[in-house]
Amino acid sequence: MSVRATARIVATRAGLPVLAGEGPLAVRRTRAEGPGSRVTVIGAMSAPLGGDRLAVEVAVREGARLTVDSAAATVALPGRLDGAEGPAHYDIRLTVADDARLNWLPQQLISAYRSELRMRTRVELAATARLVLREEQVLGRHGEPPGTLLSRLTVHRAGRPLLDQESAYGPGAPGGWDGGAVLGGYRAAGQLLCVAPGFDERPVEAWMLGSTAVLTPLAGPGFLVTAVAPDALRLRRVLDGVLDRVLNGVLDGVPDGVRDERGNDVPDEVLDAYR
Numbered sequence: 001m002s003v004r005a006t007a008r009i010v011a012t013r014a015g016l017p018v019l020a021g022e023g024p025l026a027v028r029r030t031r032a033e034g035p036g037s038r039v040t041v042i043g044a045m046s047a048p049l050g051g052d053r054l055a056v057e058v059a060v061r062e063g064a065r066l067t068v069d070s071a072a073a074t075v076a077l078p079g080r081l082d083g084a085e086g087p088a089h090y091d092i093r094l095t096v097a098d099d100a101r102l103n104w105l106p107q108q109l110i111s112a113y114r115s116e117l118r119m120r121t122r123v124e125l126a127a128t129a130r131l132v133l134r135e136e137q138v139l140g141r142h143g144e145p146p147g148t149l150l151s152r153l154t155v156h157r158a159g160r161p162l163l164d165q166e167s168a169y170g171p172g173a174p175g176g177w178d179g180g181a182v183l184g185g186y187r188a189a190g191q192l193l194c195v196a197p198g199f200d201e202r203p204v205e206a207w208m209l210g211s212t213a214v215l216t217p218l219a220g221p222g223f224l225v226t227a228v229a230p231d232a233l234r235l236r237r238v239l240d241g242v243l244d245r246v247l248n249g250v251l252d253g254v255p256d257g258v259r260d261e262r263g264n265d266v267p268d269e270v271l272d273a274y275r
Contacts, residue, residue, distance in 0.1 A: 002051030011066035036065025048088035049202040050079020067103040088117040096129035115147030127158040134188035195222035
């Protein structure tokens with residue numbers, strides 16, 4: 001039997017008035033390292049399996065700060081009846097109000113062999129909202145081929161589209177997904193999205209972060225880092241090189257991985273507008 005479950009989180013300046021999970025989606029208040037609240041999503045059972053429909057709904061009210069992470073990677077697994085249940089669905093809906101900030105930092109999503117998952121992330125940002133969003137996909141567990149993964153991320157800011165992109169990997173995906181124009185034979189792909197009103201006045205320029213990662217400006221106040229890597233560890237190293245500076249304001253010196261293709265430091269102004 002397939003599972004239907006929704007986790008709901010509401011953050012305000014005063015705390016977390018709504019913190020509720022169902023089935024495999026357990027949510028716990030954890031200690032925040034800075035201002036605001038922190039919530040960790042804990043997988044209480046194996047999911048998503050074929051036919052499951054899971055959802056996470058997060059609302060950050062005006063002036064609040066919230067970080068959401070997860071205790072472990074999410075593993076998409078084949079269904080109990082060898083595909084008869086259809087694909088699993090995982091929907092994430094994030095809403096961030098004016099002068100609020102959301103750091104959405106889950107662990108990796110692993111697409112296991114013979115699994116089929118359709119994932120949709122939808123973000124609604126107010127005009128003065130701030131967002132850091134990290135997504136990482138690992139195609140297959142160690143030594144196995146990937147499952148089928150379709151993922152779409154849409155972001156609206158002040159009611160206008162800011163980002164809309166879709167990716168498809170594994171059996172049944174459009175041809176070329178594993179070719180040089182997409183993954184180039186790598187098995188880990190990810191992105192780091194940063195949006196803040198400060199980028200209106202200080203827009204970001206495109207910047208290479210090595211041979212398989214790039215920082216690109218959006219048609220609005222923010223930037224997107226896109227990367228591929230041989231494995232999850234090296235993918236995280238690249239994304240965290242930027243993330244650490246954005247979250248912690250570590251702008252003196254450049255962590256490993258935050259350099260252009262010639263080994264030069266990424267300019268401070270690329271990241272400074274987020275603070």
